[in-house]
Amino acid sequence: MKSSVVYVIVAAVFLASVSSTVNANDPGSVQDFCVAAGNPNAAVFVNGQFCKDPKLAVAEDFFLAAFNKPGVITSPQGSLVKPANVAQIPGLNTLGISMVRIDYAPRGGMNPPHIHPRATEILVVLEGTLHVGFITSNPDNKLISKTLKKGDVFVFPVGLIHAQINHGNTPAVAIAALSSQNPGVITIANAVFGSKPFIPTDILAKAFQVDTKIIDQLQAQFPKQA
Structure with a gap:
């Protein structure tokens, strides 16, 4: 009986090891597509980045001073998104995570309907009140929405259309984390029209x-x- 238990444990460890090896060698895509290159001289890394020698890494490779001050909102939608992805923090390459700070103008400032093709998003309100929501896929197209106050958290599943709007009389601020170093963004109106x-x-x-x-x-x- 004991030998059977040991066998099961060893088998489970082996399968977990194989699974993690496969996952490590076959990461999810972080770009729109990757056309197979017949000529290796024409190929690029899937992550689109060369890797620095770890011995040469410094603190600045993992640092960004960008979220401590509100930006100037000039967009007609009344919002400003400050990203912290691999383009701003080189150390994020291959780590599968990023963040944004979003500032919303009072009385209608909106982060308009959009999708992140490569990431789920989790958002927390730092200041103000936001009405947020996402739409499920066909055929239901159900709107799932909620009014958030300071400290509230909401999740937008990967690839689904979502938006946030500030109906309050004061500015609103949110921080969101995304499950990709380069989540991508497609604003629906911009893409369609x-x-x-x-x-x-x-x-x-x-x-x-x-x-x-x-x-x-x-x-x-x-x-x-x-």
């Missing part, structure tokens, strides 16, 4: 079941590029 080049008007008109003039008006909010 501001693509480069524009999606043909007749396609969008049929998709949204509206007149082409409405699509023209929406696309006019974005600079046209061929």
